[in-house]
Amino acid sequence: MPFSGRVNKIGISPTMKIAAQAMEMKALGEKIIDLSVGEPDFPTPDxxxxxxxxxxxxxxxxxxxxxxxxxxxxxxxxxxxxxxxxxxxxxxxxxxxxxxxxxxxxxxxxxxxxxxxxxxxxxxxxxxxxxxxxxxxxxxxxxxxxxxxxxxxxxxxxxxxxxxxxxxxxxxxxxxxxxxxxxxxxxxxxxxxxxxxxxxxxxxxxxxxxxxxxxxxxxxxxxxxxxxxxxxxxxxxxxxxxxxxxxxxxxxxxxxxxxxxxxxxxxxxxxxxxxxxxxxxxxGPQSFIQEMRLEYAKRRDFIYEQLKSIEGVTSHKPAGAFYLLPNISNYFKRSHQLFRIENSFDLAMYLLHEAKVATVPGSSFGAEGYIRISYSTSMENLKEAAARIKYALGNLK
Ligand SMILES: Cc1ncc(COP(=O)(O)O)c(C=O)c1O
Missing domain, CATH: 3.40.640.10 (Type I PLP-dependent aspartate aminotransferase-like (Major domain))
Known part of the structure; x- marks a missing residue:
């Protein structure tokens, strides 16, 4: 093995696997809604x-x-x-x-x-x-x-x-x-x-x-x-x-x-x-921050209410950033067709394939039982993604 012990001690996060899969699916023309992003969807101010x-x-x-x-x-x-x-x-x-x-x-x-x-x-x-x-x-x-x-x-x-x-x-x-x-x-x-x-x-x-x-x-x-x-x-x-x-x-x-x-x-x-x-x-002017913050607050309120309305999903209401971490562990030990859900990685993969929504498994953050949803995307995408997630979870028996 040519690599140092140092590099062998660290891993590539499971996030990457989901992101790679999502990218492959996008390249094949699938309409993936990406809720795995960790960055603002706004352009840098002029x-x-x-x-x-x-x-x-x-x-x-x-x-x-x-x-x-x-x-x-x-x-x-x-x-x-x-x-x-x-x-x-x-x-x-x-x-x-x-x-x-x-x-x-x-x-x-x-x-x-x-x-x-x-x-x-x-x-x-x-x-x-x-x-x-x-x-x-x-x-x-x-x-x-x-x-x-x-x-x-x-x-x-x-x-x-x-x-x-x-x-x-x-x-x-x-x-x-x-x-x-x-x-x-x-x-x-x-x-x-x-x-x-x-x-x-x-x-x-x-x-x-x-x-x-x-x-x-x-x-x-x-x-x-x-x-x-x-x-x-x-x-x-x-x-x-x-x-x-x-x-x-x-x-x-x-x-x-x-x-x-x-x-x-x-x-x-x-x-x-x-x-x-x-x-x-x-x-320079700081008004951009306030505009972005107000938009994120609206999106947070929307997606929080949507998640709360899904049976078996619980979510706290985040105070800041642009993420939510709903608890989806009630869906473990359930199946749909070829999918069997044992952990957050399986659930994120299931949502990617069945709902065409990319999320991040909680295990990447040391939080098994949860998935991370980023609301750094348009309200239109959030509406569509929420409906798709609800439907896909409903199919897990
Ligand atoms: C908690 C936290 N710290 C640090 C960073 C890194 O930020 P930067 O782009 O400034 O390196 C991120 C980026 O996602 C983050 O979420």
């Missing part, structure tokens, strides 16, 4: 695209500072101060090729062999593999609908051992949409401080929070927690910029400097053009 075009015309096509341009980092500092109420210096921020790279670099910077990294399930698919690649040990705390998929302080306390090093938080969460209140975050912060943990707070869905709920940046809770936290955020979801690959981290200067070192020997700076676009995203 002012941001125009900033990128100007940057090209001005020949801003060279390497930038590895850590990101000073203009962009100043804008990030301003955003963190004005929107989140937390003070950083530009040297306490780093721009990377997506939030994902900042999380990866932070994990690489903080985790030693055997260190325990705690996070809740359902989790974002890349956390386990990032921890594995750093030779850390994942300690996954299972949460369920009854607790609104939120980690409780007592669960966190119970999970802590002398090897605990890092806690990864993600709110609003992919795949559940759940989000912590300030009080809930404060209780978590107390335990973090008592046990000298570090925190990566993945706040990429900050702007997709509905019903006038207040978003609280973890580092803003107090000065001590800020010293132990790397806040990660980005442009993919807030400004519909997934393809631009641009995100950032903010944290204590020594951790950011470690992340910078790792980045300098892997990708170096994020794309200069994407950085120029991101600068406009932060400095």
């Amino acid at each position: 002012n941001i695209k125009n900033a990128a075009k100007s940057a090209l015309d001005l020949n801003h096509t060279r390497y930038t500072l590895n850590q990101g341009t000073i203009e962009l980092r100043n804008a990030i500092v301003k955003k963190l101060k004005n929107k989140n109420g937390v003070d950083y210096l530009p040297e306490e921020t780093i721009v990377s090729a997506g939030a994902k790279q900042s999380i990866f670099n932070a994990v690489q910077s903080l985790v030693n062999d055997g260190d325990e990294v705690i996070y809740a399930s359902p989790y974002y698919v890349s956390y386990p593999e990032m921890v594995t690649l750093a030779n850390g040990r994942s300690v996954v705390i299972k949460t369920g609908e009854a607790q609104n998929f939120l980690l409780t302080p007592s669960q966190l306390e119970e999970a802590i051992t002398p090897s605990s090093k890092l806690l990864i938080l993600n709110y609003p969460c992919n795949p559940t949409g759940s989000c912590y209140t300030k009080n809930e975050l404060s209780s978590i912060a107390e335990i973090v401080l008592k046990n000298n943990l570090y925190v990566i707070s993945d706040e990429i869905y900050e702007n997709l929070l509905y019903d006038d709920k207040e978003f609280v940046c973890f580092a803003s809770l107090d000065g001590e927690i800020k010293k132990r936290t790397v806040v990660v955020n980005g442009f993919s979801k807030s400004y519909a910029m997934t393809g631009w690959r641009i995100g950032y981290g903010a944290g204590p200067a020594n951790i950011i400097s470690a992340m910078n070192k790792i980045q300098s020997h892997s990708t170096s700076n994020a794309s200069s053009i994407s950085q120029a676009a991101a600068l406009e995203a932060l400095n």
Whole structure:
């Protein structure tokens, strides 16, 4: 076997298998409705695209500072101060090729062999593999609908051992949409401080929070927690910029400097053009976010009501992001023609073939018994998909 032990330790998620199958079916002319997407279905706003075009015309096509341009980092500092109420210096921020790279670099910077990294399930698919690649040990705390998929302080306390090093938080969460209140975050912060943990707070869905709920940046809770936290955020979801690959981290200067070192020997700076676009995203008009948020809120309400009306399906109402995670385990041990449903993967495959709707099995997020439905698609698609799902589930006996 030519590959390193490292690469052999990580897997390709089952998500990929469903996505590949969906793509094959689409190529064969089938009308698949894709509810497996993890990105906004809106185009990047024009002012941001125009900033990128100007940057090209001005020949801003060279390497930038590895850590990101000073203009962009100043804008990030301003955003963190004005929107989140937390003070950083530009040297306490780093721009990377997506939030994902900042999380990866932070994990690489903080985790030693055997260190325990705690996070809740359902989790974002890349956390386990990032921890594995750093030779850390994942300690996954299972949460369920009854607790609104939120980690409780007592669960966190119970999970802590002398090897605990890092806690990864993600709110609003992919795949559940759940989000912590300030009080809930404060209780978590107390335990973090008592046990000298570090925190990566993945706040990429900050702007997709509905019903006038207040978003609280973890580092803003107090000065001590800020010293132990790397806040990660980005442009993919807030400004519909997934393809631009641009995100950032903010944290204590020594951790950011470690992340910078790792980045300098892997990708170096994020794309200069994407950085120029991101600068406009932060400095330009913000009305796009509100428009997108209102549209997502409408879609969430619609699909939530639809799912609730299906016999045997239960769903929580997500506070944010653009996902729902209905519990479909009542359909296990049922069959239709050649299909036999034993788990969430089987059910997602069944929906793909019978309803022509692509979803993601909960097992990809450490949440067997659920499927993830993304409502980042048109209302028309959601209406059609809901009807097809209802019909296909009704055929399972
Ligand atoms: C929870 C979470 N964190 C991080 C990312 C990565 O975002 P980016 O496109 O900025 O790398 C995603 C993308 O799906 C996500 O859902």
